[in-house]
Amino acid sequence: MAAPVLLLLRALRSPVSAASSRFPSLEPVLPPSSCVLSSGWRTPPARTLQLCPALCAGHNKWSKVKHVKGPKDEARGRMFMKFGMMIRIAVKEGGSNPELNLNLAHILEQCRSKNMPKASIDAAIKSAEKAKPASQHMFEARGPGGCLLLVEVLTDNNSRTHQEIKRLLNKNGGMLSDGARHNFQRRGVVVVPGQNITTERALELAIEAGAEDVQETEDEEEKPLLQFLCDVGDLNKVRASLKELGMEVLSAGLEFVARTHAPLDEDHLDAASILIEALNDCPDVVRVWDNIQAHS
Numbered sequence: 001m002a003a004p005v006l007l008l009l010r011a012l013r014s015p016v017s018a019a020s021s022r023f024p025s026l027e028p029v030l031p032p033s034s035c036v037l038s039s040g041w042r043t044p045p046a047r048t049l050q051l052c053p054a055l056c057a058g059h060n061k062w063s064k065v066k067h068v069k070g071p072k073d074e075a076r077g078r079m080f081m082k083f084g085m086m087i088r089i090a091v092k093e094g095g096s097n098p099e100l101n102l103n104l105a106h107i108l109e110q111c112r113s114k115n116m117p118k119a120s121i122d123a124a125i126k127s128a129e130k131a132k133p134a135s136q137h138m139f140e141a142r143g144p145g146g147c148l149l150l151v152e153v154l155t156d157n158n159s160r161t162h163q164e165i166k167r168l169l170n171k172n173g174g175m176l177s178d179g180a181r182h183n184f185q186r187r188g189v190v191v192v193p194g195q196n197i198t199t200e201r202a203l204e205l206a207i208e209a210g211a212e213d214v215q216e217t218e219d220e221e222e223k224p225l226l227q228f229l230c231d232v233g234d235l236n237k238v239r240a241s242l243k244e245l246g247m248e249v250l251s252a253g254l255e256f257v258a259r260t261h262a263p264l265d266e267d268h269l270d271a272a273s274i275l276i277e278a279l280n281d282c283p284d285v286v287r288v289w290d291n292i293q294a295h296s
């Protein structure tokens with residue numbers, strides 16, 4: 001848990017605001033949320049943050065991976081396809097009007113921040129309305145080096161998808177593993193650009209916005225990002241507060257955040273990266289969450 005640092009900081013600075021650290025139950029069916037495609041933890045320079053044991057190297061954890069990913073436009077194409085699936089889930093759950101469907105609004109915000117073309121977004125919403133029924137599932141897995149994965153799928157044939165996920169895991173040093181989800185906590189996550197924001201300022205922003213914690217991380221192009229974590233029910237409040245404080249919100253949504261991390265050496269990291277790529281290449285997979293920490 002990364003929250004204690006901020007709790008401590010809050011206790012020091014504002015005796016009235018006691019952050020609640022509830023543990024929302026993990027449901028098998030996820031509402032759509034945001035995804036930071038690659039993220040990691042950073043050992044922060046500031047004194048206060050050093051109290052936090054969970055933090056470690058926060059540059060993009062995949063930056064040292066030997067395994068070379070495919071061409072960039074292919075990766076973008078795949079990302080847009082996944083956004084399309086998230087849109088589909090959101091529309092199914094709450095309709096196609098983003099003014100009435102907050103989850104959809106959050107996803108569209110994220111699509112735009114990743115420069116997904118408007119025509120593609122509109123097409124995804126249109127086709128979501130007509131798509132044949134599909135259901136969401138979450139597979140729990142263990143990967144190379146003992147890392148834990150949650151694999152969210154959207155499928156019209158769960159037995160086929162189950163077989164395929166199992167095959168990909170077996171082929172790449174993983175296996176299905178019940179209980180992995182208990183290592184993840186569902187949190188509200190608001191992501192803003194982290195350029196020119198000191199750790200001290202980030203913590204202040206977190207306190208001012210009512211977030212429980214803030215992590216420094218990077219996007220897939222290694223640009224610094226700040227992720228503000230909060231209670232599921234506080235997501236919109238934190239998002240709105242950060243905007244009021246002048247932050248540009250890149251995404252806001254519910255995510256699975258690891259409670260404890262698996263530090264992987266370089267070989268395991270390579271293997272895990274190949275496994276996660278393979279899972280992401282499966283057309284039924286929406287997102288993969290992991291608890292991997294790169295060994296620094």
Ligand SMILES: *[C@@H]1O[C@H](CO)[C@@H](O)[C@H](O)[C@H]1NC(C)=O
Pocket residue numbers: 157159160
């Ligand atoms: C679902 O997939 C399984 C395994 O591939 C297949 O045997 C079955 O016929 C499929 N069911 C439907 C309704 O398509």
Ligand SMILES: *[C@@H]1O[C@H](CO)[C@@H](O)[C@H](O)[C@H]1NC(C)=O
Pocket residue numbers: 195196
């Ligand atoms: C960050 O600071 C540098 C140097 O002060 C400046 O050149 C750059 O434009 C700033 N970037 C952002 C995103 O504010």
